[in-house]
Amino acid sequence: MSAANSEHVIAIARSWLGTPYHDQASLRGVGCDCLGLARGVWREEVGPEPFPIPPYSRDWGETGPREVLADGARRMMTEVEPVAAGPGALVLFRMQPRAIAKHVGILTGPESFLHAYERLGVIEEPLTPSWRRRIAFAFLFPQR
Incomplete structure (x- = not known):
């Protein structure tokens, strides 16, 4: 599977800047959460989503035997x-030790990333050491 053009992925992701935060939504300019941002970039870069996303909890401290988000990303x-x-690259963050990875962002440079954050919406910010050490998984968008 060949990787998508990173500059195009970043341009699409940046077109979501300022989209308000809305849990489990994925509409540019209207509302999205972190996974909704990734889903929107996928639709524009790759095509229709390959499977429906089941409802999910916002609990960053959630634990369990499966890395549900990472397992889903590995499928495609x-x-x-x-x-x-x-x-x-799409990165998955583990927000608390021993919790499953529940936050998603897209790297926009060696020291920056874009994500949807509650109360702030879609923002681009520095990939600080605190953010960097939370990255648990990384994936490349495929070509269309």
């Missing part, structure tokens, strides 16, 4: 080592 994207992930 190429996994890369987080340290090797570059601009345009």
Whole structure:
């Protein structure tokens, strides 16, 4: 599976900047959560979503035997080592130790990423050491 053009992925993701936060939504300019942002980028870069997304909890401290988000991404994207992930990669963050990865962002540069954050909506911000150490998984969007 060939990877999508990273510059195009980033341009699409940046077109979502300012979209208000709305849990489990995925409509540019109207509302989305972090997964909704990734879903919207997927639709524009790759095509229709390959399967429906079941309802999910917002609990970043959720634990369990399965990395549900990572397992879903593996079904349709190429996994890369987080340290090797570059601009345009989808990254999954583990927000609390021992919790499953529940937050999603898209790298926009070596030191920046874009994500949807409650109360702030879709923003681009520095990939600080605090954010970087939370990256648990990374994936590449495939070509259409």
